[in-house]
Amino acid sequence: MADPLEERPTPYLVVxxxxxxxxxxxxxxxxxDRGVALRPHAKTHKTPEIARLQLAAGAVGLTxxxxxxxxxxxxxxxxxxxxxxxxWVDPAKGRRLRVLSERALLTLAVDSVEGARALAAQVxxxxxxxxxxSGQHRSGVAPAETGALAEVAAASGLEVVGVFTFPGHSYAPxxxxxxxxxxxxxxxxxxxxxxxxxxxxxxxxxxxxxxVAQAHGDVLTEVRPGVYPFGDxxxxxxxxxxxxxxxxxxxxxxxSHAGGRVVLDAGSKAIAPDRSxxxxxxxxxxxxxxxxxVQLSEHHAVTVWDSGPLPALGSRLRVVPNHVCNxxxxxxELVVVRGGEVVDTWRVAxxxxxx
Amino acid sequence: MADPLEERPTPYLVVxxxxxxxxxxxxxxxxxDRGVALRPHAKTHKTPEIARLQLAAGAVGLTxxxxxxxxxxxxxxxxxxxxxxxxWVDPAKGRRLRVLSERALLTLAVDSVEGARALAAQVxxxxxxxxxxSGQHRSGVAPAETGALAEVAAASGLEVVGVFTFPGHSYAPxxxxxxxxxxxxxxxxxxxxxxxxxxxxxxxxxxxxxxVAQAHGDVLTEVRPGVYPFGDxxxxxxxxxxxxxxxxxxxxxxxSHAGGRVVLDAGSKAIAPDRSxxxxxxxxxxxxxxxxxVQLSEHHAVTVWDSGPLPALGSRLRVVPNHVCNxxxxxxELVVVRGGEVVDTWRVAxxxxxx
Numbered sequence: 001m002a003d004p005l006e007e008r009p010t011p012y013l014v015v016x017x018x019x020x021x022x023x024x025x026x027x028x029x030x031x032x033d034r035g036v037a038l039r040p041h042a043k044t045h046k047t048p049e050i051a052r053l054q055l056a057a058g059a060v061g062l063t064x065x066x067x068x069x070x071x072x073x074x075x076x077x078x079x080x081x082x083x084x085x086x087x088w089v090d091p092a093k094g095r096r097l098r099v100l101s102e103r104a105l106l107t108l109a110v111d112s113v114e115g116a117r118a119l120a121a122q123v124x125x126x127x128x129x130x131x132x133x134s135g136q137h138r139s140g141v142a143p144a145e146t147g148a149l150a151e152v153a154a155a156s157g158l159e160v161v162g163v164f165t166f167p168g169h170s171y172a173p174x175x176x177x178x179x180x181x182x183x184x185x186x187x188x189x190x191x192x193x194x195x196x197x198x199x200x201x202x203x204x205x206x207x208x209x210x211x212v213a214q215a216h217g218d219v220l221t222e223v224r225p226g227v228y229p230f231g232d233x234x235x236x237x238x239x240x241x242x243x244x245x246x247x248x249x250x251x252x253x254x255x256s257h258a259g260g261r262v263v264l265d266a267g268s269k270a271i272a273p274d275r276s277x278x279x280x281x282x283x284x285x286x287x288x289x290x291x292x293x294v295q296l297s298e299h300h301a302v303t304v305w306d307s308g309p310l311p312a313l314g315s316r317l318r319v320v321p322n323h324v325c326n327x328x329x330x331x332x333e334l335v336v337v338r339g340g341e342v343v344d345t346w347r348v349a350x351x352x353x354x355x
Numbered sequence: 356m357a358d359p360l361e362e363r364p365t366p367y368l369v370v371x372x373x374x375x376x377x378x379x380x381x382x383x384x385x386x387x388d389r390g391v392a393l394r395p396h397a398k399t400h401k402t403p404e405i406a407r408l409q410l411a412a413g414a415v416g417l418t419x420x421x422x423x424x425x426x427x428x429x430x431x432x433x434x435x436x437x438x439x440x441x442x443w444v445d446p447a448k449g450r451r452l453r454v455l456s457e458r459a460l461l462t463l464a465v466d467s468v469e470g471a472r473a474l475a476a477q478v479x480x481x482x483x484x485x486x487x488x489s490g491q492h493r494s495g496v497a498p499a500e501t502g503a504l505a506e507v508a509a510a511s512g513l514e515v516v517g518v519f520t521f522p523g524h525s526y527a528p529x530x531x532x533x534x535x536x537x538x539x540x541x542x543x544x545x546x547x548x549x550x551x552x553x554x555x556x557x558x559x560x561x562x563x564x565x566x567v568a569q570a571h572g573d574v575l576t577e578v579r580p581g582v583y584p585f586g587d588x589x590x591x592x593x594x595x596x597x598x599x600x601x602x603x604x605x606x607x608x609x610x611s612h613a614g615g616r617v618v619l620d621a622g623s624k625a626i627a628p629d630r631s632x633x634x635x636x637x638x639x640x641x642x643x644x645x646x647x648x649v650q651l652s653e654h655h656a657v658t659v660w661d662s663g664p665l666p667a668l669g670s671r672l673r674v675v676p677n678h679v680c681n682x683x684x685x686x687x688e689l690v691v692v693r694g695g696e697v698v699d700t701w702r703v704a705x706x707x708x709x710x
Contacts, residue, residue: 006445006447007446007447008447009422009423009447009448009710010710011709011710012710043653065653065654066654067364068364085610085620085654086610086611086613086618087610088608088609088610088620088668088669090361090669091362092362092363092364093364096364111611111613112611112612112613112668114667114668114669115610115611115668118668118669131613133613133614137614137616137650137657138611138613138616138618138650138652138655138657139610139611139613139618139655140611140613141613142614168652253443254443255440255441255442255443255470255494256441256466256467256470256493256494256495257467258466258467258486258488258493258494258495258496259488259492259497261492261493263441263493263494265440265443268627268629268681269681269684269709270709272623272627272628273627273628273629273630273678273681274623274628275628295492295493297493297523298398298420298680298681299420299421299440299709300493300494302492302493312469313443313467313469313470313473314443314445314469314473323628325653326623326624326628326653329624329685330684330685330707330709331707332707352685352686352687354366354624354625354654354685355364355365355366355367
């Protein structure tokens with residue numbers, strides 16, 4: 001490949017704007033096809049320019065993981081934010097949420113009586129959804145417990161508008177249909193539980209990038225995929241994207257041929273150390289799909305080369321991170337290219353906004 | 356524990372200054388005991404205040420991994436910097452190195468003829484050491500090849516002053532004696548190879564935090580441990596530190612009791628996703644050594660609790676990251692405490708300085 005910025009020191013992240021826009025348009029079409037609203041998770045990109053593209057393509061608002069991300073995107077003009085996390089709202093967080101709620105329509109999450117009461121004490125009247133565990137076994141109550149919690153939350157003075165789940169167990173090979181079915185079943189049971197407790201669920205929210213194409217539109221009202229604007233090596237290996245649609249790569253330099261190896265300068269401080277048990281390595285090379293990243297340290301990626309001559313020392317390769325959300329959180333800016341030419345640089349405005 | 360900053364939103368990193376200073380003093384004593392100079396790796400902390408403590412305790416200079424780290428520490432007054440990495444020096448990097456070499460005594464690394472010639476073309480007369488592979492099989496030439504490469508480097512106009520290795524395979528249980536012996540054998544052979552090619556090795560550099568107490572002072576002239584000022588869960592589980600000496604923790608809030616689990620808000624964007632095959636989990640709880648971090652996502656750490664009552668929702672716990680170098684690179688500042696009181700905040704000046 002031609003390196004768009006030969007003078008720029010590696011490693012750095014580059015975004016292909018044409019592919020990014022195609023991915024954003026495609027996901028808008030998927031959501032429309034499933035009959036659900038799209039509320040992308042902005043923790044993946046943390047970048048206002050990308051949020052604007054998502055909203056322009058029809059997203060109803062953004063999902064974020066932290067109050068600090070909500071503050072960033074509200075400051076950049078996003079009017080509708082869902083913090084999909086069971087925040088523990090102490091007085092300091094309460095003050096921030098009260099300020100935020102004057103700038104944006106804010107939806108918050110609860111998964112415990114104590115958490116709901118703490119929120120209600122700090123930000124009375126908050127609009128909330130109840131988190132449901134659909135099989136990942138992280139946060140979220142059992143579907144059958146949703147209504148009881150919602151009733152307590154409402155009695156505490158919160159406005160309960162629905163239920164949500166994150167089907168994170170969709171991150172495994174070949175499980176997407178099954179996980180989407182579990183997601184729908186859990187959300188349907190939770191929504192019925194709310195109704196049985198006299199609360200009408202207007203929001204029934206789910207979705208992850210791997211499972212969103214299988215989302216059950218007869219149950220869900222919205223989906224919250226995050227990774228799809230970029231794609232990454234996990235999605236590639238799950239088969240939920242193809243390498244020709246991966247919009248973000250890390251440009252890395254070959255620094256060593258020691259022992260016949262190809263050592264790149266994109267280590268865990270550039271592409272992040274994530275590695276699922278089912279991954280083939282610590283990332284992939286976009287233009288050399290048979291190569292494997294077999295060893296990763298902070299500034300070295302040791303690759304095993306399939307065949308043919310080794311890439312020359314000093315040459316630059318495109319590395320696809322395993323988990324793009326963590327890679328983006330390591331950098332302050334994204335270099336933007338179109339047709340191989342640099343057209344912009346975007347600041348990762350919410351980099352580090354993780355509290 | 357008392358949280359030193361109840362108002363500060365979690366997750367955040369806190370450093371116990373008394374323990375930090377004790378760790379720095381102890382490593383100075385270990386190096387003295389082994390008869391070697393100490394050149395700490397600053398990639399771990401990226402923080403000028405900590406570098407100053409190390410230099411004040413007798414460190415002969417700093418090790419860094421990138422030119423950007425060298426620029427940061429030179430700007431903060433460190434006069435002696437070793438970039439322990441086989442840089443590929445293109446014209447842009449050459450300009451930066453020429454500027455740097457006017458501010459600090461700079462030692463660079465080579466592990467290939469091409470790399471040495473590229474460096475010599477950009478920064479003639481650079482002081483270099485040859486990287487040797489002592490068993491990690493990352494970068495570095497075989498010990499027997501060291502002299503031939505050194506001769507080419509010298510003929511290219513570089514000042515070759517010695518050899519170095521990083522025995523990264525010391526990061527495994529029970530191997531430290533064996534790895535230190537391999538390190539010494541590889542460095543001794545490499546130094547002899549230099550001598551045989553007419554170049555006197557005045558620098559014979561090795562060392563990692565796990566293996567430094569076994570460093571062979573009859574071969575090595577200096578060691579470059581990085582993690583020791585803080586310690587982390589990897590060192591704890593390797594037995595190369597004890598929990599009462601771990602100086603850096605991530606303060607996290609219990610946000611969920613869903614399913615009887617204890618879910619903390621310190622995820623991979625706060626403590627980093629590193630997990631070695633031999634680790635017991637994604638990190639440790641300093642005050643609850645039997646608890647296990649069994650599932651980590653970007654903003655959730657799911658812990659399995661050994662016994663007794665679960666910590667209350669909203670309570671704050673101290674998480675020990677598996678790999679402190681990657682955790683520190685995620686934050687812009689470190690909160691500094693003494694005796695439980697906040698005494699300072701240090702900026703992680705080289706956070707993100709990874710090119």
